Amino acid sequence: MKRMGWIARGAAVAVMAASVAACGQAGTTGTHSSTGASGRPSLDVHYYPGVLAELPLWTAEARGLFARHGVDVNLVPIATGPDAVAAAANGSVDTISFTGGGTMVANAKGQDLRAISGMLKNQVYTILAQPGSGQPKSYPQNVLALKGHTVGVTGRGADTELVVRTLLEEVGLDPDEDVTFLALGSPTNFPAAWRAKRVDYAITGEPMTSLLSDGGRGAEVVIDLRKPGEGNPFTPWIGQALFAKGAAIDGDPRAFAALQAAIDDAIGYIRDPAHLDELVEIVGEQLNLSPALLRDVIREEQAGWSSALTCEQVERVAAWTVSMELLREDEAPTCSEFVWKGAR
DSSP, X not given: OOOOOTTTTTOOOOSOHHHHHHHOSOOSOOOOOEEOTTSSEEEEEEEOTTOGGGHHHHHHHHTTHHHXXXXXXXXXXXXXXXXXXXHHHHTSOSEEEEOHHHHHHHHHTTOOEEEEEEEEOSOOOEEEEOTTOOOOOSTTHHHHTTTTSEEEESSTTSHHHHHHHHHHHHTTOOHHHHOEEEEOOSGGGHHHHHHTTOOSEEEEOTTHHHHXXXXXXXXXXXXXXXXXXXXXXXXXXXXXXXXXXXHHHHHOHHHHXXXXXXXXXXXXXXXXXXXXXXXXXXXXXXXXXXHHHHHHHHHHHGGGBOOOOOHHHHHHHHHHXXXXXXXXXXXXXOHHHHBOGGGO
16 A cells, blocks of 8 residues: 655654564663773674674774774674674673664664664665666656566565665555565575576665676666665665663763774774775675775765764654654654764
8 A cells, every 4th residue: 555755744764674573672681891801891892794884893993993992892793683682682792783773663672772873874775777777867767667677675574675665655656566576585695686687676785786786787776875865765864873772881981982982983094085995905804805896885885984973863764764664653762862972
């Protein structure tokens, strides 16, 4: 059934629906920082392995920025958002890297996670068309062109599908009638499905966008949600940020302030084009891709990094999440509830 676009209704959406059920109720165990052998506070910080959104964490570690700002950090790989939220709840990690909308849904289910630093200030997705399709790239024709086609998403009800649904509704299409969604699983499955032409379009992020588009020789980027512009309702946004339990932050605000400062320093380094070669080496330790492709990936994301968190970002993500019926209106957080006061 069609719904009015979320901007027209004064609302909008965010999040992996799978996170809603998996987050569960908050654990009673409070996380807190410990003191390392160096005498500095020590934090266990989650990251997603193989995901470019974690570049600020990788950079801060590689350049010794955590220690420079007075905190020891142990990076802990956890592959999924629900597992990361569970780890924060039971005290296995002090900080998680997560989406703004996913965190709001987790909090509505009983968590008490506060944003301590931004990392990506934009949506992370692009929508790709099969090469040679000649699909329009101007709005709204680029969205209307999806009608009658199959769109590859990571999973039914996942963040990727919800984003496409939002775009379709904004131009008056019915996501349940006008397109076919095909769940492809992990982004690592996308190349095989793409080559077999199981899908006409796919929504994905880096490094898969650069890998499939192959410098303009492969898939065509027909919608780029990383960039502001007409038809992009996901700006400003909280694409990726760091979150910690309120009790943990209150227990040792100095440790989280140091973590925030290190991330801010790392993002300043990332945004400087003069550091591209060093960043290729850092990312190359995490992603098994050619140096040429890594350069493309890093350049494409360079403008999106920011440690800042604004009330406008929070309000837009909250409105989207309510619009997608992942939160009730009375569950949508205010800026002061969602963002740690030390991060504002």
